[in-house]
Amino acid sequence: MGRILLVLRLAARDVRRHPAQAALLVATITAATATLTLGLVLHGVVQTPYKSTRAATAGPDVVARVAPPEPGPNGTPVGGSHASVNPAALNALTRARGVVAHSGPYTLADTTLTAHGTRAAVQAEGRDVAPATLDQPELTAGRWVRDGGVVVERAFADAFDVHTGDAVKVGGRSFRVTGIAVTAAMSPYPSAGSMVDGHVVHPGLVWLTRADARRLAVAQENVSYIMNLRLADPARAPAFVTAHEPSENESLNLNAPPGARPAVPPPPPPMLQSWTQLSDNAGNLVRNERRALLTGSWLLGLLALASVAVLVGGRMAGQLRRVGLLKAVGGTPGLVASVLLAEYVVLALVAAAAGLAIGRLTAPPLADPGAGLVGGAGGIPFGVVDVLVVIAVAVAVAVVATLVPAVRAARVSTVLALGDAARPPRRSARLIALSARLPVPLLLGLRVAGRRPRRSLLCAAGATITVAGIVAVLSAHAQLDAQRTTSALADPRTDRLSDVLALIAVMLVAQAAVNAVFITWATVLDARRTSALARALGATPGQVAAGLSAAQVLPALAGAIAGIPAGLGLFAAVSPDDAPTPSAWWLLATVAGTVVVVTALTAIPARASARQPVAAVLRSELA
Amino acid sequence: MDIGRPLVQTHELRMDYGQGTGAVHALDAVELAVAAGETLAIMGPSGCGKSTLLHLLGGLERPSAGEVRLQGERIDQLSERALARLRRDAIGFVFQAFHLMDELTAIENVELPALLAGASPRTARRRATELLDRVGLTDRAAHLPSALSGGQRQRVAVARALSNEPLLVLADEPTGNLDSTATLDVLRLFDDLRATGQTVVIVTHDARIAATADRLISMRDGAFVEETRLTHGSTGRLGALAGLEEG
């Protein structure tokens, strides 16, 4: 018991003696735990809002739609007028097995909405004034449709900055906005996308009266019909969709005998969507955020691990050399290791608490499912399991990083008395021979780096992780850019995700900077004698400073280059969709930026170290 | 030994540490002149300032006041960079604690100054081989310092000091960490250096290594107190010293 108290007391004293280090370390681990907390918290958030919306709007289990056939090779619509689109196929579905109720068919016209001088693509759905039994959109402002009035879907209204009472033009005709509503029958803006003229368009959704819609339909050519279905067993909706989904052959009309191709091709069969698919789409925003945050938290956690490992390595080396101090403390290297372990575990716990708090506090804006759904997140789900996971991760970082040096120290206790002999530098004959051919700063840099291969590896790993993270963020950005709506409207999905990605990128860079600072500290401390000796033998302070910098910059450069394929691979693993690779210039800029940042961070301590009086250092260092 | 212009000179050299009442005057207006090719030994108790003097001669520290001249040029006012070049090209150091790089073999240690001076790896390696041969450690060239005895390590250090053909070799307690057998080996080495005309300044409290010098100066409390030229001829007193009675 007394020993534990001693260890804790020594740990407390250590923290007081290196307050800046402790603070930086807590910040490092907190970054990781906060993002992890956010990621975990968002897990439960995805499902709830859609369910609330479905309940509020009496959402359908299956949505069926018949659309006009794709335009022919020369772009002209096949079949001419909308009359070729036959809602009869939809009616057939109402008699299918398992269907207990339906609403519709409603017309759905591809048209445009003009407001505040800007035009956007919309789909206009024709509705009864009386409420439907299935899929009655929930009004959040204003009133339901009337002649001359249009109700706008809320997410789209937010993006377009449209409010109740505004005067707008739909399909060229003037309307007034009578209300804003949400629905569970369609993915909220801008989830649904369609191809128009070769590029992706995300149309908004508006509701009109049947009469207005019909008038619109006459003027437009692209009219679809949409029907909502309720099943006896909602859970069977996906199976229902699969069962009634047209096969590829059918949709391409290949089943008909070759010679019997009709002059007018039969109308395409209805496309079905289950409510689970809609739910998935609706949750995409938060889901993507969560994926980004979890991946980010992994990267940040690894960087924190590297930081702690470097710190521990440097501290152990420093403490093992001060034999007198050790004896005064009455300790063995095992004691030193336990003190360090206790110190870092406590700091990790503090960081875990801080991360949990920050994550919990910053969760609501990120958990907001977007304007297209009601019901919010229904309170952030924050279970005991989440808390335990975060604490476990933080402590694991501290323990894993301290473990290797601690075990090693416990084993070399008998050799301790010779001071530095407890941690002799490693020798790489090839590296030494290679460095002999290089100019003096690189000669010194390579040799300093080669003395502590583990630390050089941590430095490279840190760079790899950071660059990988940034490359992944860049890839995500490229993907977002490709998916971005072509209109001038705000795209809530991409905006928020961009913010989250930017935040993660900033945290990665900050973490990497802290890592670099720790490594520099450890390197300068460890290379004191080598630097002084090199200067006594005739290396100028500039050469020595450049060498100490190079000892970090070279591994960082190697790591950064490796980070590019790692980042691309990371993104491919995390994102289900194909992503365009970020431009080569950005990748080059990332690598170059890493090198510049590492050089800058190491330059000042390196220069300071290279200017220390040689004689004093050599006198104080034992052979 | 020519009595022309001295190779190394100091004038009114002072070194103080600290300030006010706690100030320590490590060196007190020291005047020194070392001729080219001369071996000078400076002896004194610990804390007398002899190591400080050596560091000042080698440009490892800057004096509080006074001049240090090498070949007539002042070196106490040079920038760090110029001092480094000086140490690289003109001055070789031998330390009490050897200060070899633990992760380099003997030959890699010896070739380091040449590499720092920009020599090609092949030239540096060749010179290092010659020097190791000169100190009698050819068979230990590929050994790490941990595999060498104290005397061997110091001999490697001496070889390293000679790497760039320095004008001046400065040795700070070269036998301080050695036992008597190792001391003998290093003694022979310094005697050798003297014979080849290398200018050497040794700071020591070991009488045996001091006795290899041409000239001997005693220091106390930062100042010179006594100076003797050690002759190389026979004084005829050897018999008496050995205990043989006179007539």
Add this chain to the structure above:
Amino acid sequence: MPRAVGAASKEPSHGYQLRVVQEILLALLAKDASHGYQLRARLQLALGPLAEALNAGQVYVTLARLDKAGLVRAEHVGQSDRPDRKVYELTEDGRARVMAWLDDTSWPKPAPAEFHLKLVAAATAGLGDPVRIVDVQRHAVLANLAEAQRAALAQPDGAVAGLLLEGVVLRLQADLQWLEACARYWSSMTTKGH
């Protein structure tokens, strides 16, 4: 010649003899005149336990010789004519002899007693700075050591003569260590203001 250190079976009355007892007595008289017994007391103080083994009569015999040689002048004090009532005083010749002795750095054999007394005398009589005397002697011994060492190094490996020369060197080295101790002692004495 002083005899070798003997076993306890030697009769104390024979005792040891100082080779340079003349010079020492002269030096002790340099400050002021003394009685014979006072000189003996000072000698005993300086020699400590070794003084007991000194030949008791040597002091007086030597004083008489010095008087005859004109290096000291004996004066009778009081009306007593017993020998120990004489007061001895240093003459000019005697003083010159003392100074010559202090400057003499020959070091034929290890002889701590003699050099030790030289320092004591110099200190108590104010004849010179003992630290200075040590420094000068050190350099002389170093010169000797250098000569012996060179001769030793010049011997081919394995030559038996080298062993003898090594012996000379090592003994001189030991002497030097003692001389350094003397310097430390007398240096601290000086700073204490003695």
